[in-house]
Amino acid sequence: MHTFQKYWHIFWHLRKLELMRMMEYRGDFIFFSFLSTLWTIFNFFFFSLIFNVSDTIAGWSADEMYLLLGTFTILDAFTWTFFYHNMSSYTRHVFTGSLSMLLTKPISTIFLLTTAKNSYNNIFRFFIGCFTVYHYTKKLGVQPSVWDITLYCLLIFASLLLIYAVWFITATFAFWIEKLDNINEIIPGLRRVMQVPKGVFVGASSLLFTVVLPFGLVSSVPSEVLLQRADVPSIIWLLLSSVIAVVGAIKFFTFAIKKYSSVGN
Amino acid sequence: MVTQKQTMKRILHQISFYTKVIRFKFIKALQWRTEMVLWILLDIFPFIILLFIWQSIFAFSLVQNTSLSELTIFYFMVIVVQGLTSTHFEEYRPEEIRLGKIDFFLIKPYNYLQEIILNDLAGKLLYIIAFAPIVTLLGFALWRLELSTLPNLTGVHLFVLLCLLLLAYLMQLCFSILITLSAFWFDEASGLTHFKWLFISLFSGTLIPVALMPEWLQAVTNFFPLKFLFAVPIKLLQEQVLPTQGDWGLLLCTIIALLFGIFFVWKRGVQKYCSAGG
Numbered sequence: 322m323h324t325f326q327k328y329w330h331i332f333w334h335l336r337k338l339e340l341m342r343m344m345e346y347r348g349d350f351i352f353f354s355f356l357s358t359l360w361t362i363f364n365f366f367f368f369s370l371i372f373n374v375s376d377t378i379a380g381w382s383a384d385e386m387y388l389l390l391g392t393f394t395i396l397d398a399f400t401w402t403f404f405y406h407n408m409s410s411y412t413r414h415v416f417t418g419s420l421s422m423l424l425t426k427p428i429s430t431i432f433l434l435t436t437a438k439n440s441y442n443n444i445f446r447f448f449i450g451c452f453t454v455y456h457y458t459k460k461l462g463v464q465p466s467v468w469d470i471t472l473y474c475l476l477i478f479a480s481l482l483l484i485y486a487v488w489f490i491t492a493t494f495a496f497w498i499e500k501l502d503n504i505n506e507i508i509p510g511l512r513r514v515m516q517v518p519k520g521v522f523v524g525a526s527s528l529l530f531t532v533v534l535p536f537g538l539v540s541s542v543p544s545e546v547l548l549q550r551a552d553v554p555s556i557i558w559l560l561l562s563s564v565i566a567v568v569g570a571i572k573f574f575t576f577a578i579k580k581y582s583s584v585g586n
Numbered sequence: 587m588v589t590q591k592q593t594m595k596r597i598l599h600q601i602s603f604y605t606k607v608i609r610f611k612f613i614k615a616l617q618w619r620t621e622m623v624l625w626i627l628l629d630i631f632p633f634i635i636l637l638f639i640w641q642s643i644f645a646f647s648l649v650q651n652t653s654l655s656e657l658t659i660f661y662f663m664v665i666v667v668q669g670l671t672s673t674h675f676e677e678y679r680p681e682e683i684r685l686g687k688i689d690f691f692l693i694k695p696y697n698y699l700q701e702i703i704l705n706d707l708a709g710k711l712l713y714i715i716a717f718a719p720i721v722t723l724l725g726f727a728l729w730r731l732e733l734s735t736l737p738n739l740t741g742v743h744l745f746v747l748l749c750l751l752l753l754a755y756l757m758q759l760c761f762s763i764l765i766t767l768s769a770f771w772f773d774e775a776s777g778l779t780h781f782k783w784l785f786i787s788l789f790s791g792t793l794i795p796v797a798l799m800p801e802w803l804q805a806v807t808n809f810f811p812l813k814f815l816f817a818v819p820i821k822l823l824q825e826q827v828l829p830t831q832g833d834w835g836l837l838l839c840t841i842i843a844l845l846f847g848i849f850f851v852w853k854r855g856v857q858k859y860c861s862a863g864g
Contacts, residue, residue: 348773348774349773349774352774352777353774353777356777356780356781359780359784360780360784363784363787363788366788367793370793370794370798370799370800370803371639371643371794373798373799373800374649374650374651374652374794374798375643375646375647375649376647377643377646377647378639378642378643379639379642379643379645379646380646498620501620501621501624502618502621503621503624503625503628504624506624506625506628507624507628510627510628510631510632511631513631513632513635513636514635517635517638517639518642520642521635521638521639521641521642522638523641523642523645526638
């Protein structure tokens with residue numbers, strides 16, 4: 322319990338530091354918040370173009386699809402708020418050799434690597450996502466129970482863990498691969514997979530994006546829970562795969578750290 | 587006669603100089619080859635997912651004015667045109683101006699604009715070398731899956747297409763240079779690249795074919811010269827429609843305006859520029 326309290330305290334202390342940094346560069350915050358809002362609107366606009374010529378995407382109506390996009394927007398807000406900054410900092414530490422500094426700290430290196438940084442530029446994206454989910458749930462006339470909402474939140478959390486863990490595994494390859502500054506662009510590059518219903522993928526692509534690397538489930542399954550048509554195997558696999566990914570990421574980091582060497586930090 | 591000879595000698599000297607610089611930059615870019623291959627795959631990937639989306643749409647219903655095969659060719663062309671013409675240096679170059687790291691170019695007979703352009707040309711050359719086999723493989727796979735066919739182009743079409751691609755690259759280069767140079771005044775100039783991609787995505791015809799756009803978006807796309815970046819070359823490839831004289835006029839006027847803009851902004855920017863101990 323004491324350890325948990327310590328980490329909880331450190332986590333929020335780090336958020337406070339980042340908030341102070343944000344306040345120092347207020348112009349940046351406003352500018353990039355505006356940009357992130359524009360990209361979010363653009364994403365919805367793109368799908369509205371598709372719905373201009375078609376009624377459904379993989380059996381999902383426009384309103385259902387916007388609900389899914391709302392869920393994706395929530396996940397995307399975390400991607401750019403937490404994941405991108407921490408993973409960039411992680412690979413930079415590995416490439417420059419400054420990871421030694423973190424290894425000597427009296428707290429978990431993985432905790433420090435994955436939570437030290439964040440930005441607040443995507444806070445509006447998060448609220449847009451929440452509002453969209455709320456709006457389209459109402460518009461579709463769906464009345465989710467408390468259990469549905471709890472499960473939705475749990476699945477969102479599992480999806481975030483899955484994305485973060487897979488990203489961490491990818492970034493850990495930095496121990497072996499030099500001259501690959503864009504290693505942190507791989508997971509954001511796969512975001513398109515997350516913003517479409519899982520039914521879009523068929524055959525080999527279905528196996529790849531819903532089983533092997535289940536990014537095709539991260540927005541789909543929570544949205545299906547709200548729409549009260551989720552299938553149990555997908556829910557279980559999303560929860561299970563996030564746990565497997567987290568355990569795998571920790572194991573892989575422990576293995577990879579043996580490869581690490583630096584001089585004079 | 588002597589003057590002509592001297593001019594010729596000077597031109598040859600310049601060509602030899604630029605060739606050497608491009609060669610040097612090419613060798614420098616070569617050390618980041620793995621990164622480049624990864625960029626290529628990351629550039630292609632979103633369009634592959636778009637194909638999956640359209641495939642799922644066609645599985646349920648038909649779409650008026652188009653077929654899955656046409657859409658596949660469209661997105662394949664978008665990948666090709668994007669690979670050949672897009673530029674990205676405005677994402678890191680503004681930092682050099684902001685941090686006062688361009689002093690070197692101000693005192694040498696090789697200015698910063700030349701450095702940007704030659705560096706990008708060398709990078710593009712390497713990109714095309716890595717991009718060609720990947721995109722050929724993709725094209726072959728789509729052809730084998732009977733999702734695409736080879737466009738029926740004559741020599742004239744190919745020549746016009748080449749000109750359009752070169753001019754589209756020049757236009758992208760100009761946009762990127764202007765964003766880079768805005769760093770003389772604006773701290774977060776690299777953030778402007780988002781506006782560039784937003785406008786290009788919206789008004790150049792990369793998202794969906796122009797025929798499938800709503801009428802208002804079609805009108806805007808046809809009005810802006812951004813259509814020359816994707817919509818016009820792709821229309822030429824898909825429908826063998828050559829640009830009209832009006833199109834050429836608009837394209838050339840845009841490029842001339844952009845070039846004048848660059849020289850004006852560069853001149854003003856250098857006057858404003860100051861650094862210490864660079």
